[in-house]
Every structure is written in structure tokens, then in C-alpha cells.
Amino acid sequence: MKKKLGCLLLTGLMALNLAACGKDGQDAQGQDLLQQIQDRGTLTVAMEGTWAPWTYHDENDNLVGFDVEVARKIAEKLGVEVNFVEGEWDGLFAGLDSGRYDMVVNGVEITDERAEKYDFSEPYGYIRTALIVADDNEEIKTFEDLSGKTTTNSMASTYMTLAESYGATVTPVDSLDQTLDLVIAGRVDATLNAEVSFYDYMNVHPDAPVKVAALTEDASHVSIPMRKGEEAASFRAAVDQAIRELKESGELGEISVKYFGTDITRE
Numbered sequence: 001m002k003k004k005l006g007c008l009l010l011t012g013l014m015a016l017n018l019a020a021c022g023k024d025g026q027d028a029q030g031q032d033l034l035q036q037i038q039d040r041g042t043l044t045v046a047m048e049g050t051w052a053p054w055t056y057h058d059e060n061d062n063l064v065g066f067d068v069e070v071a072r073k074i075a076e077k078l079g080v081e082v083n084f085v086e087g088e089w090d091g092l093f094a095g096l097d098s099g100r101y102d103m104v105v106n107g108v109e110i111t112d113e114r115a116e117k118y119d120f121s122e123p124y125g126y127i128r129t130a131l132i133v134a135d136d137n138e139e140i141k142t143f144e145d146l147s148g149k150t151t152t153n154s155m156a157s158t159y160m161t162l163a164e165s166y167g168a169t170v171t172p173v174d175s176l177d178q179t180l181d182l183v184i185a186g187r188v189d190a191t192l193n194a195e196v197s198f199y200d201y202m203n204v205h206p207d208a209p210v211k212v213a214a215l216t217e218d219a220s221h222v223s224i225p226m227r228k229g230e231e232a233a234s235f236r237a238a239v240d241q242a243i244r245e246l247k248e249s250g251e252l253g254e255i256s257v258k259y260f261g262t263d264i265t266r267e
Contacts, residue, residue, distance in 0.1 A: 033227075034078075034235040037102060042083045043075045046101040048154075049086035050175040053200045053259035054107040066259040070124060071105045073251060077242035088174060089154040093118075096227060103239070107194060109158045109220040118225035119232070121239045124252060125222030125264045129162065130195040131214040134183055140190055142214050149189040152179045158220070159192035176201060183210055196260045203261075219267065 037043055047055040047067055055065040063084055075082035085101060095101040096118070109127075110120050133140050140149065147167030153160040155172035163170050171188055173179055179191040180201060195215060202208060226236055246252040253263040 031231065032234055033102070033232045034238055037078065037080055037235065040080075042081050043071075043078060044083045044085060044100070044102045045071045045075075046085050046087060046092040046095050046104045047071075047106040048089060048092070048175075049084075050177075051107065051197065052176065052204075054194075054197065055105075066125075066255055067105045067107060069255045069258075070246075070252070071103075073246055073255075074105075074239060074242045077245060078238055090156045093156075093225070096225065099227070102235070103224050103226050105224055107197075107222055108225055110223050111158060111161070114225060117228070119228050119236055121224040121226070121236065122243055123221035123223045123267075124243050124247075125256070126219040126267045127194045127196055127222060127264055128219050129159065129192055129216045130198045130212045131190060131192055132180070132183060132198055132210055133190045133213045134186065135209045135211045137189070137211075137213070140213050143216075145213075146190065151190045151192060152182045152188045153192060163190075163192050180208065180210055184208065196262070196264060200260065222264075 049055050049057060049063055051065075053065055055063070055067045058064045063086070068084070071084070072082050085095070087095065089106075092101070092104045092106060096104055107125070107127075108114070110123070114120075131140065131143055131146070139145065143162075143166050146163055149168050150171065151160075151163040151168045152171040152173050153163060154174065160170045160172065168190070171182070173182065176193055176197055179188075179193065182188045183191050190213070195212070198212060202210075224239060226232055226239070243252070247265060252265045256263045256265050
């Protein structure tokens with residue numbers, strides 16, 4: 001009986017200690033995110049790895065791209081190493097939600113819907129969306145012409161949502177190359193993507209029989225989504241500071257010119 005009572009008392013004391021830790025904010029869930037990242041020495045960044053020139057693999061299968069270098073520069077500013085995790089578009093955000101990733105750096109555009117769920121860094125890029133069709137397509141000349149047509153894009157991407165808003169039926173795929181292959185083969189009528197990504201594709205495939213039918217008038221803001229919450233406040237502030245410093249030093253613009261041939265980091 002005494003032994004059993006002692007065990008119960010010990011269990012109770014352990015529970016009280018755990019509760020106290022939680023109140024003091026020392027548990028892993030409530031601990032300041034920036035401090036967690038700096039304590040472990042790594043920043044975990046999610047990206048697709050299939051979207052040139054943002055994030056892709058070169059001829060030696062190395063992960064490269066504009067966003068890859070931006071993420072590395074931010075990690076340097078935070079004083080940590082970067083750990084890249086590749087996955088499909090919708091899985092990137094699922095991993096962010098669950099805490100597996102610290103941020104998603106993948107040409108993410110700010111939308112009202114995303115802003116309700118995530119906090120965004122200050123923009124580090126500004127892009128227009130291109131409506132891309134086969135070069136002999138004369139039916140689609142504006143975004144309004146997508147009504148009743150078929151398009152292809154990454155699942156749950158901004159481009160998929162935009163195409164659907166104009167009445168298109170969207171077939172989800174994993175990469176820009178796949179979308180354009182479907183357009184060229186005539187299996188879909190069009191695709192939407194970043195203007196700069198299309199021009200990068202044409203630099204590699206100059207004879208591809210595709211063209212830009214229309215462009216959005218306003219540039220959308222490319223930013224870094226992070227989890228909401230007070231525990232992430234100092235982390236978001238540190239990321240914003242890193243982006244500002246990279247802009248002011250000219251490093252961000254240099255990386256952009258390297259991959260896009262132009263500076264997309266200025267509005």
C-alpha cells in the first residue's frame with residue numbers, strides 16, 4: 001500500500017512539474033520558434049524542387065534556384081544552417097501546419113485566403129501571371145476566354161485558383177515542364193504560370209510551340225509563409241530583417257538577375 005501510494009505521489013509531482021513547465025513557456029510547443037531554430041542550428045525550409053528557375057535540380061542533380069539561394073542567405077542571417085525538404089505543393093503547407101517545416105520558400109504569392117491562415121514575410125519578389133497557350137491557338141486571347149476551357153497547374157496553387165475563377169477546368173500536375181507538355185500535346189487548352197518562369201523555360205526550349213496570350217496587369221507579391229502565433233513573432237521579425245538587409249545590400253537583386261535575367265525583387 002505504501003509503495004503504491006508513493007508511486008501515486010511521484011506521478012502527481014511529475015504532472016505538476018510538467019504543468020509548471022508549460023506555464024513558464026519552456027515546453028517545446030510554446031517555446032519561442034527563433035530560439036528553437038537557433039538552438040538546433042538548422043532552419044527547415046520546404047520547397048518543390050521541380051519549378052525552374054525558382055527551385056529545381058541542375059544537371060548534377062543539385063538543388064538550385066532563386067528560392068534556394070534566398071533561403072540560404074536568410075539562414076546565414078539567422079546564424080544557422082539550412083535543411084531543405086522537397087515535396088508536392090499541397091504537402092508543403094501541410095508540413096508547415098504540423099510544424100515539420102519552419103517556412104515554405106517556393107515562389108508563394110500572397111492571397112487573402114492564405115493570409116487568414118499564415119503570416120507572411122515582407123515581399124521579396126514581384127511577378128505577373130502569364131496565360132500560356134499553344135502558338136497556333138487563336139481562341140484564347142484573354143483570361144476571360146478561359147471559360148469552358150481546360151488548363152493544367154499544380155494542385156491548390158494560385159494559378160489553379162485563378163484559372164478556376166475564370167471558369168476553366170483544371171488538371172493538376174507537378175511541374176512547369178509537365179504543364180507545357182500537356183499544352184503542346186493539345187491535351188489541355190492553356191496553363192497559367194509566372195511570367196519569368198515561362199521565359200526561363202523558353203530560354204531552354206527556344207523552339208517550343210507555345211506563347212503568352214495575356215498577362216495580369218498588376219504584379220503579385222511573392223513572400224514566405226510562416227505559422228501564426230506569438231511563439232513565431234520574433235522569427236518572423238528576424239526573417240523580415242534578413243530580407244530587408246539582402247535588398248539593401250543588393251544581394252537579392254543579384255540572385256534574381258542570375259536566375260531570371262532581371263530584378264524581380266523591386267516593385
